[in-house]
Amino acid sequence: MAELTPKERMAIERHPMPEQRPEDRVKNFDEVPLGFAQEVAMREAARCLDCKSPQCVEGCPVSIDIPGFLKLIEKGDFKGSVKKIRETNFLPAICGRVCPQDQQCELVCIVGKRGKPVAIGSLERWISDYERENKIREIPEVAAATGKKIAVVGSGPAGMTAAYEIRKRGHDVTVFEAFHRGGGVLVYGIPRFRLPLSVIDEDLNFLEKMGVKFIYNTIVGKSMSLDDLLGSEWGFDAVFVGTGAGLPKMTGVPGENLNGVYSANEYLTRVYLMGAGNFPDNVTPLYQGKKVGIIGAGNTAMDAARTAKRLGADVTLYYRRSEEEAPARTEELHHAKEEFINFKFLSNPVEFIGDDNFFIKQIKCDVMKLGEPDDSGRRKPEATGESFIDDCDTAIMALGCDVNPIIPTSTPEIEVNKWGVVVADPETGATSKKAVFAGGDLITGGSTVINAMGQAKRAAAALHDFVMEQGNAFGYWK
Ligand SMILES: Cc1cc2nc3c(=O)[nH]c(=O)nc-3n(C[C@H](O)[C@H](O)[C@H](O)COP(=O)(O)OP(=O)(O)OC[C@H]3O[C@@H](n4cnc5c(N)ncnc54)[C@H](O)[C@@H]3O)c2cc1C
């Protein structure tokens, strides 16, 4: 077939992702997007202009060779395409589903200047699904054993990426995880209808096949300290810490301790990690109301709202600013609206009202208006003096999370900033404690999967240099 001209490529319209209908999907936890057919994926990939200096690659925190993998899809070399992505990204099936491409690679795609950008995320998802469904994934070569023992603390995207990168370099790797299974927020935060468990488990199993060991139900900082891991009993040569930001922020308004008031983290953890809501198969309880109020308008708020909807509730979301300032991704907000979530913007919860048995029964909100921009550049919400009360038997607070303090408080040599975020060198991930590297939400506060992976990759390279006594990281603490 003759090569398409740039004009012909530009003339191809972006292919929309087929999705479950909203009225169907609110009754199940299956994935919302249904995926491209092969010929659609090849045609979508043909929209890429194979730019000489591709902006999309610069927009990607792990610098995937995007035109490289897209052109291989276009040519039908699917095995070559997924191999190309895997040169830089260990978790493409996850990233293709949850990365904010609209704020990264697709935001700067040149095709998007005249029309809609190439659907890079959907194609990353498609090609990694092709690999999984056709069972063509290969275990990468692991370098000869170095004799060095490395501990990884936390099994979220940062810990998984660090384990992969460190193991590939020939070190003996053991991952310590507080919960009974791996995956971090990928499992206990992001809902199944956005990211199926089978996708995460394949990556965890893959690490095991590479020889990575996992020790679950172990809280480092309680069960043992970092010094224990680095001491003679455990004998690790270095540690990578990726314990995330799992400490929920609360509003501090009266009634917050009533029964039926949850943080989004607790609510989502109960549903997705503990299988609550599926009694009697799972024993973890969930007080699942009929009228659920969600406080906040970020991605976590949308996840909590759409989860409560699937569990049968009438859901209303309260946010003190307007829709324009809502921090959620456009796609998440759009999906939530499609799924019949009610939105009350410019509504600031000021009290949760309980019944005689200390169960929440109502939520009181101040009506807000927008004033001058604040430090964040967003217009500041101000009370109008009016308020309203809604019935509500469950409230879920989705106001963001702070860094879990267990590691810093149990190891005072680890420096933290005034928000409790661990201070680490941006290039090497080296912390103030010798032989301890860190990455992910622990060093940034709540961020994204791909940022956590990017930091873990850099830290793994530096950790390797440190234990092998070579490169910039060696001598860092001298
Ligand atoms: C509801 C929700 C939805 C999100 N949606 C998206 C999205 O769509 N796209 C996106 O890019 N990002 C999203 N994020 C953010 C993203 O999930 C995080 O940025 C990312 O998971 C951070 O990875 P991490 O490995 O640093 O931490 P985590 O994923 O939090 O993993 C940390 C792991 O460490 C374990 N741990 C903690 N303390 C200890 C200890 N002391 N000892 C042993 N183990 C410990 C935890 O149990 C956990 O398994 C979302 C976050 C939430 C909460």
Ligand code: SF4
């Ligand atoms: S910027 Fe867009 S068109 Fe250019 S290489 Fe990247 S994906 Fe292709």
